[in-house]
Amino acid sequence: TQLLEQSPQFLSIQEGENLTVYCNSSSVFSSLQWYRQEPGEGPVLLVTVVTGGEVKKLKRLTFQFGDARKDSSLHITAAQPGDTGLYLCAGGLGGTSYGKLTFGQGTILTVHP
Amino acid sequence: ETGVTQSPTHLIKTRGQQVTLRCSSQSGHNTVSWYQQALGQGPQFIFQYYREEENGRGNFPPRFSGLQFPNYSSELNVNALELDDSALYLCASSLSYYNEQFFGPGTRLTVL
Numbered sequence: 001t002q003l004l005e006q007s008p009q010f011l012s013i014q015e016g017e018n019l020t021v022y023c024n025s026s027s028v029f030s031s032l033q034w035y036r037q038e039p040g041e042g043p044v045l046l047v048t049v050v051t052g053g054e055v056k057k058l059k060r061l062t063f064q065f066g067d068a069r070k071d072s073s074l075h076i077t078a079a080q081p082g083d084t085g086l087y088l089c090a091g092g093l094g095g096t097s098y099g100k101l102t103f104g105q106g107t108i109l110t111v112h113p
Numbered sequence: 114e115t116g117v118t119q120s121p122t123h124l125i126k127t128r129g130q131q132v133t134l135r136c137s138s139q140s141g142h143n144t145v146s147w148y149q150q151a152l153g154q155g156p157q158f159i160f161q162y163y164r165e166e167e168n169g170r171g172n173f174p175p176r177f178s179g180l181q182f183p184n185y186s187s188e189l190n191v192n193a194l195e196l197d198d199s200a201l202y203l204c205a206s207s208l209s210y211y212n213e214q215f216f217g218p219g220t221r222l223t224v225l
Contacts, residue, residue, distance in 0.1 A: 004155075006155075035216075040218065040219075041218050041219075042117070042203050042205070042216030042217050042218050042219055043156070043203070043216050044216070045213055045214070045215075048213070088155050088156070090155075090156075099144065099146060099161060099169075099207060099210045099211060099212075099214065100146070100158050100161060100169045100171070101146075101148075101156075101158060101214070102158065103148075103155030103156045103157070104155050105153075105154050105155045106153075106154070106155045
């Protein structure tokens with residue numbers, strides 16, 4: 001069974017601060033995805049990383065996939081109140097298991113003005 | 114383009130009852146995946162349907178069953194409801210089983 005552990009579970013910071021969320025596993029994934037979920041809504045895909053060592057940037061968000069494709073991180077620079085939400089990492093396997101995502105338990109981020 | 118829709122939005126059932134949740138996939142998408150998200154947890158994969166056939170299943174008992182129709186909409190059925198079945202049930206559709214998944218808003222099921 002593939003497991004993904006996210007840390008921290010909760011993060012409460014002031015506007016303008018930087019933060020990093022980690023996603024770790026003992027399993028190798030063919031892809032790693034990061035989602036953001038708002039209350040009452042489904043998760044929305046932020047990014048997909050597929051290559052070990054890959055780094056992707058989305059405005060103030062930087063995503064990295066570990067060299068061994070077992071871990072990933074999400075770094076937010078100069079956080080804003082609009083970044084508040086539940087951040088989820090999800091690992092995907094290849095072949096016929098593609099699309100059967102394994103999610104971490106999530107990180108609840110609160111950014112105070 | 115209409116996104117993924119789910120019905121109903123909320124549902125309250127009692128232990129032992131049966132429930133059917135519905136999902137309309139995004140136009141052109143032939144794959145639907147269902148997830149269960151308990152409060153404070155990440156979603157857990159229940160099963161996936163690709164072109165009307167089950168294409169993989171997570172660690173859920175047989176009382177969780179599904180169906181995909183020719184128009185690629187889908188149903189999730191849960192029999193003999195238990196208190197632990199209380200959760201947000203998410204449906205996600207994708208162009209095919211290997212493409213990006215687009216999630217619906219979910220159905221909040223409460224079992225009393």
